[in-house]
Amino acid sequence: MVSLIQNVLSDPKLLASFEAYLRRNDTHYLSHNLLFIEAMSQLRHENDPKKIESMLHRIYDTFLAPRGKLKLSDVTTRQQVSEDIDALSWCILSSEDAAEILKDTEKQVLETLTTKLDDFTRVKNVNTLQLMKPCSPSPLSPDIAQNNDWVDDSLGKDRPIRVMIIGGGFTGFTVASILDRMPLFHVTLIDTKDSFEYTPGIVKRIVHPEKSSTMRVRHDTYVKNGKVVIGYAEDIGHDAHSVRVNEKTIFFDYLVMATGSSYTSELKSTDVSSIYRLSGLDQVNSELVRAKRVLIVGGGLVGCELAAEIASSHFPSKYPKKKVTLVESHSTLLSRSDCTQQAKAMDYLIEDLDVEVVCNERIMDTVGGGTDSRYIGSSGREYNNYDKVFIATGTRPHSGLLLNATNDPLLDTCVDGWGHIRVKPTLQIEHWKYGHLFAGGDVTNVVEEKTGYAATLAGVCIARNICRLVKGKPPLRQGTKGTLPAPDKPLHGIMAKSRHKDKLKLIKRHLRFLNPSWAALKHYDEQQYLQMVQGETTSLPIFGRLPRKLTLPKIRQPVNIVSAALFN
Numbered sequence: 001m002v003s004l005i006q007n008v009l010s011d012p013k014l015l016a017s018f019e020a021y022l023r024r025n026d027t028h029y030l031s032h033n034l035l036f037i038e039a040m041s042q043l044r045h046e047n048d049p050k051k052i053e054s055m056l057h058r059i060y061d062t063f064l065a066p067r068g069k070l071k072l073s074d075v076t077t078r079q080q081v082s083e084d085i086d087a088l089s090w091c092i093l094s095s096e097d098a099a100e101i102l103k104d105t106e107k108q109v110l111e112t113l114t115t116k117l118d119d120f121t122r123v124k125n126v127n128t129l130q131l132m133k134p135c136s137p138s139p140l141s142p143d144i145a146q147n148n149d150w151v152d153d154s155l156g157k158d159r160p161i162r163v164m165i166i167g168g169g170f171t172g173f174t175v176a177s178i179l180d181r182m183p184l185f186h187v188t189l190i191d192t193k194d195s196f197e198y199t200p201g202i203v204k205r206i207v208h209p210e211k212s213s214t215m216r217v218r219h220d221t222y223v224k225n226g227k228v229v230i231g232y233a234e235d236i237g238h239d240a241h242s243v244r245v246n247e248k249t250i251f252f253d254y255l256v257m258a259t260g261s262s263y264t265s266e267l268k269s270t271d272v273s274s275i276y277r278l279s280g281l282d283q284v285n286s287e288l289v290r291a292k293r294v295l296i297v298g299g300g301l302v303g304c305e306l307a308a309e310i311a312s313s314h315f316p317s318k319y320p321k322k323k324v325t326l327v328e329s330h331s332t333l334l335s336r337s338d339c340t341q342q343a344k345a346m347d348y349l350i351e352d353l354d355v356e357v358v359c360n361e362r363i364m365d366t367v368g369g370g371t372d373s374r375y376i377g378s379s380g381r382e383y384n385n386y387d388k389v390f391i392a393t394g395t396r397p398h399s400g401l402l403l404n405a406t407n408d409p410l411l412d413t414c415v416d417g418w419g420h421i422r423v424k425p426t427l428q429i430e431h432w433k434y435g436h437l438f439a440g441g442d443v444t445n446v447v448e449e450k451t452g453y454a455a456t457l458a459g460v461c462i463a464r465n466i467c468r469l470v471k472g473k474p475p476l477r478q479g480t481k482g483t484l485p486a487p488d489k490p491l492h493g494i495m496a497k498s499r500h501k502d503k504l505k506l507i508k509r510h511l512r513f514l515n516p517s518w519a520a521l522k523h524y525d526e527q528q529y530l531q532m533v534q535g536e537t538t539s540l541p542i543f544g545r546l547p548r549k550l551t552l553p554k555i556r557q558p559v560n561i562v563s564a565a566l567f568n
Contacts, residue, residue: 005037009034009037009230010246012194017120018120021120022120030073030112030116033113034113035063036059036070036072037113039055039059040059040102043102049092049093053098056093060082062279077108081101084101085101159186161470162186163185163188163256164188164250164256165258166243166259167443168191169197170441170452170453173196173459174458175440178463179463180224182549187227188227189227190229190245191228191229191230192232202281203305207313216277236405236411237406239407243255254466255436256440257429258441258455259443261398261443262398284388288388290387291387292318292319292323293323294323295327296310296326297327298327298392300328300336300392303328303333303393308348310324311355325355327361327383328357333346333357333359364377397443402414411429414431421444422444423444426461427444427462428465435475441459447486448486457487458486460484460544460545463546481545482544
């Protein structure tokens with residue numbers, strides 16, 4: 001039955017239905033138990049010790065603490081978990097160590113969910129065999145099928161072309177939203193969470209939750225004809241034509257790696273459920289509201305936006321105005337911008353908002369944990385007594401799938417020393433053999449401003465190139481024939497010239513040169529983006545030319561001939 005629960009967690013529709021069933025039919029908030037299992041899966045796949053400790057504390061504070069926002073029912077391990085966490089407070093924890101602390105709690109929760117899943121399948125008339133059905137069409141050939149866990153050859157030679165997308169961020173769901181509408185393709189989207197999250201809106205959500213939406217769109221609202229799998233892609237094999245996920249093998253004809261990057265802090269998330277993500281953001285907001293002093297590490301676009309939003313706001317608490325300190329390792333803020341923009345940012349934050357800006361200072365070490373943490377700077381200064389700390393630096397590209405793949409030939413040579421995936425100008429990975437593998441967004445080594453807009457342009461280019469390869473045409477270099485080039489300079493320089501700048505609110509006018517997510521990106525704003533994602537529009541000039549719709553022909557070439565065209 002544990003495997004059945006895992007399959008429910010892997011399917012957004014089943015997950016949403018089971019969550020709704022639990023919320024409607026229990027008085028002890030058993031839906032929180034499901035969120036706990038999701039959080040445990042997330043914990044097990046984390047390998048950054050700092051994030052592991054933070055995730056462990058978050059799980060305890062959310063599910064087990066006396067005032068936990070999603071407090072579990074009917075578990076007897078609260079006190080023991082608290083004692084174990086305290087006993088290991090000075091240790092460097094692995095994900096295995098953290099999971100061991102919560103092992104008994106997880107066992108009790110799974111027992112409760114198993115009973116509820118039995119009830120759910122009976123009431124909803126869900127055949128348990130349906131929960132085990134494959135999520136991908138047939139494998140490439142009979143010899144591969146012998147080793148395939150999910151074998152379904154019913155579609156034969158006239159099956160759709162299978163496009164696998166790993167990652168549901170800007171690049172991933174741009175490709176998915178374009179290709180899923182075409183009958184020629186079967187799209188499988190693998191993501192660690194059930195929804196696309198509009199990450200440029202997170203800063204506003206943290207500071208002013210009452211004035212912002214969640215900006216999350218469930219993946220299965222735009223992947224309507226394909227399949228969405230919630231899980232972690234763990235291996236590539238079968239001559240780079242299969243991915244291992246949730247202990248199953250899924251085959252593909254094309255692969256798009258859009259795994260993105262992460263911060264140490266809460267600014268990006270792999271939370272499976274929207275509910276768990278919102279509870280985390282609400283907790284961050286509560287901590288911010290109660291705080292007197294706030295430390296922000298990183299003076300790039302995100303750090304400057306966060307500092308400006310906090311310092312310019314009044315909070316309903318004992319400390320309505322926060323004392324904000326912004327630490328940056330370079331000699332100025334916005335180090336990739338021109339001198340004029342750097343001076344504007346510095347002047348606005350210091351003179352207008354009274355933010356303490358410390359440049360040429362790198363945080364070298366952290367002592368302690370929680371609100372008692374002391375941050376040691378390269379100058380020797382200690383940053384302590386801060387009630388809330390945000391880390392807006394040190395993004396980590398998620399390229400582990402290529403580094404750890406057991407495929408032959410190996411794929412780790414496609415990852416550079418910084419952890420970015422090497423790609424060609426066509427956004428195919430830099431590999432001598434595999435022209436059917438693509439990558440886009442934060443995870444790549446493309447020299448660009450790593451923003452949601454840039455990742456969207458990459459997604460459009462990848463979608464067009466997959467269509468071109470299928471038609472036997474050579475792939476396009478990004479920036480040619482209607483595809484827009486990757487922005488090679490900070491977008492705030494472009495935005496400052498926007499003809500819409502006079503319509504912006506006061507803070508946006510002050511900071512229009514800082515933030516590439518604001519509506520001043522010429523004609524671009526959140527609603528336009530979501531319209532494209534949800535299929536309400538298929539033509540937005542700010543994203544470049546989209547590919548023409550492709551359908552299944554009445555007579556198709558054999559699959560092996562089509563596949564061979566990938567390498568020509």
